[in-house]
Amino acid sequence: MVMDSNPGGDEMKVRRALFSGSWYPSQALECEDLIKEFIGKADRGQKEPAHELRGGIVPHAGWYFSGKIACNVIRRLKGKTEPDVIVLFGMHLHRGHIGYIMPEGAWETPFGEIPVDEKLAKELEGKFNFTIETHDNFVQDNTIELQLPFIKYFFPDSRIVAVGVPPAKLALKAGVFAAEASNRLGYSIKVIGSTDLTHYGPNYGFSPKGRGKAAYNWVRNENDRRVIDRMVAMDPSAVIKEAGENSSACCAGAAAAALSAGKALGAENAYEIAYATSYEKSPGDSFVGYTGIVF
Numbered sequence: 001m002v003m004d005s006n007p008g009g010d011e012m013k014v015r016r017a018l019f020s021g022s023w024y025p026s027q028a029l030e031c032e033d034l035i036k037e038f039i040g041k042a043d044r045g046q047k048e049p050a051h052e053l054r055g056g057i058v059p060h061a062g063w064y065f066s067g068k069i070a071c072n073v074i075r076r077l078k079g080k081t082e083p084d085v086i087v088l089f090g091m092h093l094h095r096g097h098i099g100y101i102m103p104e105g106a107w108e109t110p111f112g113e114i115p116v117d118e119k120l121a122k123e124l125e126g127k128f129n130f131t132i133e134t135h136d137n138f139v140q141d142n143t144i145e146l147q148l149p150f151i152k153y154f155f156p157d158s159r160i161v162a163v164g165v166p167p168a169k170l171a172l173k174a175g176v177f178a179a180e181a182s183n184r185l186g187y188s189i190k191v192i193g194s195t196d197l198t199h200y201g202p203n204y205g206f207s208p209k210g211r212g213k214a215a216y217n218w219v220r221n222e223n224d225r226r227v228i229d230r231m232v233a234m235d236p237s238a239v240i241k242e243a244g245e246n247s248s249a250c251c252a253g254a255a256a257a258a259l260s261a262g263k264a265l266g267a268e269n270a271y272e273i274a275y276a277t278s279y280e281k282s283p284g285d286s287f288v289g290y291t292g293i294v295f
Helices: 028-040 063-076 118-127 148-154 169-185 213-232 236-246 252-264
Strands: 055-058 085-090 159-164 189-194 271-277 287-294
Touching (some): 055 063, 063 148, 085 169, 118 159, 169 189, 169 236, 169 252, 213 252, 213 287
Parallel strands (some): 055 189, 085 189
């Protein structure tokens, strides 16, 4: 993996990584070793679509817990040509929040910086009443940063537009607008939504089924399954509704925005490629669900 730089150019304002060295490795070689390990351990046997994928939904826990799933979703988005821009939806926002965007600068990763596509970002900024972030004034949030090394590794020349969206109609509108604006600009894009699923147990204040194996089975087989089914059905409004009623996704707006964008880009079918919980890595009464979906 070749590290990139900006030799001889204007100094780019770079948003520094906050979770490297803890939630994922801070060094490129260590990241690459883990990525190769994740690829080698990819779940086999899922239905692989014959057409080129438009996007996906990824989890955002530390790489130890959910990195394999996120890595293999993003890896599957590689097509015959590299997209101009990756549009990444995320952030832990509630229904009453407005969205967030960083319309210029770059994001730091162990593999080098990912520049923001300012044209598409400015289109979104002009359309929606977003809170504007800068390289040195932003909300600390893992949902976007945890995906950036994977994006830089698999799409080394792509630019990025990262958008925080709440679980509300804004997410649906932002997803569709991102797709339409990209087409107007003549861009090829991939879209990604970052969300974990049910946060269960006393650590999260959500234990409707008590503790033990029955609670674990309920999360896996019922609560997470309902919202995953709505994602696979490519029904973004139903994803937001289901997550709101049953606390089954922490960033339902991000998933809904990605699905809305994907549909606007022509995606017709979605496929679940993986599911896991943090319980498998760290058994206990508190755990989180993760899914990987492509479309």
